[in-house]
Amino acid sequence: MSSETRSVAAAEDTDVLARRFACLGDPARLRVLQLAAVGPVEIAALAGETGIEPSTLGTHLEALANVGFIDVDVQGGTSVIRVAGSAYSDLMDAAKIVSPRAQVRDTLGALPTDVTLRRMAERDWDGVRSIYREGIGTGTATFTTSVPSAQKLDEQWLPDHRWVAEIDGRVVGWATLSPTSSRDCYRGVAENSIYVGGAARGRGVGKLLLRHQVQAADTSEIWTVQSSIFPENRASIALHQAVGFRIVGTRSRIAQLGGQWRDTLFLERRRESQLH
Incomplete structure (x- = not known):
C-alpha cells in the first residue's frame, strides 16, 4: 500500500x-x-x-x-x-486515546436477584472445574486446552479473591484473581478469570461476579486488575468495559490455539485512587 x-x-x-x-x-x-x-x-x-x-x-x-x-x-x-x-471494540480501542485516564464508571445496570455469591470452598472444586471445562470447549475463552488440577488452581489463585455464584444451591459460575508477578512491586496487579456455566448464561451471573470481583479488589491491596480477551468474545469485552476496564491495546498473534495464531485484547481496570 x-x-x-x-x-x-x-x-x-x-x-x-x-x-x-x-x-x-x-x-x-x-x-x-x-x-x-x-x-x-x-x-x-x-x-x-x-x-x-x-x-x-x-x-x-x-x-x-x-x-x-x-x-x-x-x-x-x-x-x-x-x-x-468489530465496530464496538474498535471504538473502545480508539476511546483509550481520547481519554486514557477517564473516571472509572459502572454501567452494568440491573443485576439478578436469584443469584447468590459466596467465597469459593473446598467442596466447590468439581463444579468449578466442570464449568472451566465448558469454557475451554467454546474456543473463545482461554488458551488453556485441558482443565488444570484442583491443586494447580489452588496454587495459582489468590486465596482471598475466589468467588462462586449459585442458583438454587448449585454452582453456576466463578471468578478468581491470579498474581501477575512474584516481584513485590507488582503485588497489587492481578489478572482475572470469570466463567459461567452454559445453562446459566444470559441470566446476569457474569455481571454479578465481575462487579463483586472488582469491588473486592478495590477494598484490598489490589490496585490494577487486568484481563486478556479474544476479540471475538465481544460479550466479555463489553462486560468488562461496563465496570471500568479500558482497552490498552491488541496483542497480535500472541499465542496459538489449535495450531492457529490468535490475537487478544489487553484490558485493565485501575482503582480510582490510582488514577490521580
Missing part, C-alpha cells in the same frame, strides 16, 4: 470514528449499543430493558446502523439487533 493510499485510508477511518463518537452523544444510544454488544438481542427485549418507546428506539437504531455500529436481522419474523463486526 502506498503512503498516499494509507493516508486516505487513515482519513476515512478517522472520519468513521468521529461520526461514531458523535452518534453516541445521546446516552440512550450508548446504552443500546452496550446491550447489543453483550449479544444479539430482540428489539422487543431491547425496548423493555431500556424503557425507550418503540418509535424513539427505532430512531436510535437507525442512527446506530447509519454509522455502521449495528446490523438488524429478521429471524423467524423477529427483528434481532447485533453489533456489526
Whole structure:
C-alpha cells in the first residue's frame, strides 16, 4: 500500500470514528449499543430493558446502523439487533486515546436477584472445574486446552479473591484473581478469570461476579486488575468495559490455539485512587 493510499485510508477511518463518537452523544444510544454488544438481542427485549418507546428506539437504531455500529436481522419474523463486526471494540480501542485516564464508571445496570455469591470452598472444586471445562470447549475463552488440577488452581489463585455464584444451591459460575508477578512491586496487579456455566448464561451471573470481583479488589491491596480477551468474545469485552476496564491495546498473534495464531485484547481496570 502506498503512503498516499494509507493516508486516505487513515482519513476515512478517522472520519468513521468521529461520526461514531458523535452518534453516541445521546446516552440512550450508548446504552443500546452496550446491550447489543453483550449479544444479539430482540428489539422487543431491547425496548423493555431500556424503557425507550418503540418509535424513539427505532430512531436510535437507525442512527446506530447509519454509522455502521449495528446490523438488524429478521429471524423467524423477529427483528434481532447485533453489533456489526468489530465496530464496538474498535471504538473502545480508539476511546483509550481520547481519554486514557477517564473516571472509572459502572454501567452494568440491573443485576439478578436469584443469584447468590459466596467465597469459593473446598467442596466447590468439581463444579468449578466442570464449568472451566465448558469454557475451554467454546474456543473463545482461554488458551488453556485441558482443565488444570484442583491443586494447580489452588496454587495459582489468590486465596482471598475466589468467588462462586449459585442458583438454587448449585454452582453456576466463578471468578478468581491470579498474581501477575512474584516481584513485590507488582503485588497489587492481578489478572482475572470469570466463567459461567452454559445453562446459566444470559441470566446476569457474569455481571454479578465481575462487579463483586472488582469491588473486592478495590477494598484490598489490589490496585490494577487486568484481563486478556479474544476479540471475538465481544460479550466479555463489553462486560468488562461496563465496570471500568479500558482497552490498552491488541496483542497480535500472541499465542496459538489449535495450531492457529490468535490475537487478544489487553484490558485493565485501575482503582480510582490510582488514577490521580
